[in-house]
Amino acid sequence: MRLVPKIHDLYVGRTVLLMVVGVWAVMLGLDLTLGFADEFNRVGKGNYGVLQAITYMVYTVPRRLYQLFPYAAVIGALMALGNLAASSELTALRALGLSRRRLGLSVAAAIALLTALMVISGETLGPWGERAADALRASKTSKDMIVARYSGVWAREGEFIINAQGGQEKDDGKRSWVELQDLRLFEFAPNGQLKTITHAKTGVHTGDGWDLSQVTKTTFADRSIKEDKLPSMHWVSKLDATSLGADIDRPRYLSAQQLKAGMEYRERNKLKASDFEEFYWGRWFYPINILALCLAAIPFAFGTLRSGGLGKRLFIGIVFGLAFFLLQSTFVEFAKVYKLDLRVGYAVPTVVMLLFAYILFRRKSG
Numbered sequence: 601m602r603l604v605p606k607i608h609d610l611y612v613g614r615t616v617l618l619m620v621v622g623v624w625a626v627m628l629g630l631d632l633t634l635g636f637a638d639e640f641n642r643v644g645k646g647n648y649g650v651l652q653a654i655t656y657m658v659y660t661v662p663r664r665l666y667q668l669f670p671y672a673a674v675i676g677a678l679m680a681l682g683n684l685a686a687s688s689e690l691t692a693l694r695a696l697g698l699s700r701r702r703l704g705l706s707v708a709a710a711i712a713l714l715t716a717l718m719v720i721s722g723e724t725l726g727p728w729g730e731r732a733a734d735a736l737r738a739s740k741t742s743k744d745m746i747v748a749r750y751s752g753v754w755a756r757e758g759e760f761i762i763n764a765q766g767g768q769e770k771d772d773g774k775r776s777w778v779e780l781q782d783l784r785l786f787e788f789a790p791n792g793q794l795k796t797i798t799h800a801k802t803g804v805h806t807g808d809g810w811d812l813s814q815v816t817k818t819t820f821a822d823r824s825i826k827e828d829k830l831p832s833m834h835w836v837s838k839l840d841a842t843s844l845g846a847d848i849d850r851p852r853y854l855s856a857q858q859l860k861a862g863m864e865y866r867e868r869n870k871l872k873a874s875d876f877e878e879f880y881w882g883r884w885f886y887p888i889n890i891l892a893l894c895l896a897a898i899p900f901a902f903g904t905l906r907s908g909g910l911g912k913r914l915f916i917g918i919v920f921g922l923a924f925f926l927l928q929s930t931f932v933e934f935a936k937v938y939k940l941d942l943r944v945g946y947a948v949p950t951v952v953m954l955l956f957a958y959i960l961f962r963r964k965s966g
Contacts, residue, residue, distance in 0.1 A: 608693055608696065608698055608706075609702075609706040609709075612684070612693070612703060612706040612707065612710075613706050613707070613709055613710035614710075615680045615683075615684065616676065616677055616680040616681070616706075616707050616710040616711070617710045617713075617714070618680075619676040619677070619679050619680035619683075620672055620673055620676030620677060620680070620710075620711070620714060621676070621714075622676065623672045623675050623676040623679065624665070624668060624669065624672035624676065627668045627671065627672055628661070628664060628665060628668060631664050631668060632657055632661070632664065635657060635660070635664070636653065636654070636657050639653045639656060639657060640653055642737070648737065652736060652737075655736060656733045656736055656737055659729040659730070659732045659733035659736065660729055660730065660733050661729065662721050662722075662725035662726045662728075662729045663726045663729055663730055663853055665718070665721065666718050666721060666722045666726050669714065669715070669718050669890070670886075670889060670890050670893065670921060670925070671918070671921045673711050673714065673715070673890050673893070673894055674890075674893050674894055674897050674920050674921050675918065675921065677707055677711060677894050677897060677898065678897050678920075680707075681707065681898065690703070700899075700961070701961060703898075704895065704898045704899075704961065707894065707898055708891060708894065708895060708898075711890065711891065711894050712887075712891060715886075715887045715890050715891065716887070718886075718887075719886065719887055722855070722883065722886070723855045723856060723857070723883075724855070726853065726855070727853060727854055727855045727858060730853040755839055757837055757838065757839055759787055759788050759789070759790070759795075760785055760786065760787055760788075760837075761785075761786040761788070762783070762784070762785055762786075762837075762839070763783070763784045763786070764780040764781065764782065764783045764784075764803070765781060765782035765783075777804060777805055778804075778805040779802055779803070779804050779805075780802065780803040780810075781801065781802055782801065783799070783800045783801075783802070783803040783810075783812065784797065784798065784799050784800075785797070785798040785799075785800075785835065793820075794820055795819070795820060796817060796818060796819050796820065797817075797818045797820075798812070798815060798816070798817045798818075798833075798835075799815070799816045799817075799818075800812035800813060800814060800815045800816075800833075801813055801814035802814070803835070806834075808836055808837075809834055809835050809836040809837040809838075810834070810835045810837055811832065811833075811834055812832060812833050812834070812835055813831070813832050814831065814832075815829070815830040815831070815832065815833050816828070816829050816830075817829075817830065817833070851875050851876045851878075851879045851880075852879050854876075854879070855883075856880060856883040856884070859876050859877075859879055859880040859883065860880060862876045863876045863877055863880060874936055877942055878932060878936070878942055881942050881943055881946055882932075882946065884946075885946040885947070885950065888950055889924070889925075889928070889946075889950055892950050892953040892954045892957065893920060893921065893924050893953060895953075895954065895957040896920070896924075896953045896954070896956050896957035896960070897920050898957070899957070899960035899961055924949060924953060927949045927952075928945070928946060928949040928950070931944075931945040931946070931948050931949055932945035932946060933945075
């Protein structure tokens with residue numbers, strides 16, 4: 601008698617696994633298509649061709665799988681259970697003595713297996729693939745650029761060496777631009793002697809260079825040092841702004857170990873580490889979030905999804921996923937603004953979702 605529930609557990613788990621993988625594959629295909637369309641815009645810059653763009657996309661597959669999995673898990677689980685409910689298979693399983701709680705645990709076990717694989721990939725293949733992709737793009741689009749893991753980006757143009765500790769691409773709906781933070785320009789004479797050091801809080805890319813703000817320029821003479829403070833200045837440069845903005849300081853693509861090392865590095869050097877801290881704790885809450893989300897969605901399969909079609913299940917899954925992660929992002933930003941522990945920002949939505957799942961199971965279990 602004990603063998604029957606185990607067989608049905610495997611049946612439910614396999615059904616969920618196949619549906620999640622199918623949804624996952626479709627989402628990955630769409631994401632790769634959109635990503636390649638964007639990457640194709642870089643083709644022709646330097647030695648960056650179509651083959652390099654395709655290789656770049658292949659390197660980013662582990663990271664894309666990691667990011668898409670939470671949505672694929674909840675949508676796939678709901679669609680699988682919805683199909684079982686619509687065909688009365690869940691009713692038959694209940695008649696054989698399997699409780700709704702037991703069925704929910706079968707689904708959770710299947711999702712936990714894929715989640716464990718994603719956690720391992722997120723700490724190994726994902727960061728490796730991103731480093732390989734960044735190195736490929738940087739080497740083919742700009743021969744004078746080096747990306748350092750924790751100290752930002754280093755690039756050379758003529759007698760200048762540039763270092764920026766942070767950067768991002770911005771868009772106001774009408775135009776997009778690259779902005780670098782904590783920017784330093786080291787100017788050298790032909791004989792290798794340091795001539796000037798220019799430090800700027802921000803640098804915004806324009807057509808022929810960079811507009812620097814809150815500038816401190818230090819000039820080294822033979823027997824003296826001169827320091828000038830300027831509200832702004834313009835630096836003429838032909839450095840590829842897109843590559844600089846894309847390949848700098850992307851903590852979301854680092855492993856937990858690298859994020860922790862990055863946090864320690866920035867704390868030692870009195871630099872802002874909140875972005876590293878945010879994604880560091882996000883890695884720890886990643887598996888908890890997925891299981892909480894799926895457990896909260898499972899009870900719907902025993903009621904509202906039975907009479908609903910594919911569109912209804914898909915809609916509920918998307919709403920669940922988007923609402924949860926939007927709520928969590930809001931709480932994390934709230935914690936950052938008010939200087940609270942980021943673990944609180946991550947934990948509150950997760951606890952709410954687990955309580956929601958518990959209440960639904962208590963009401964619908966039998």
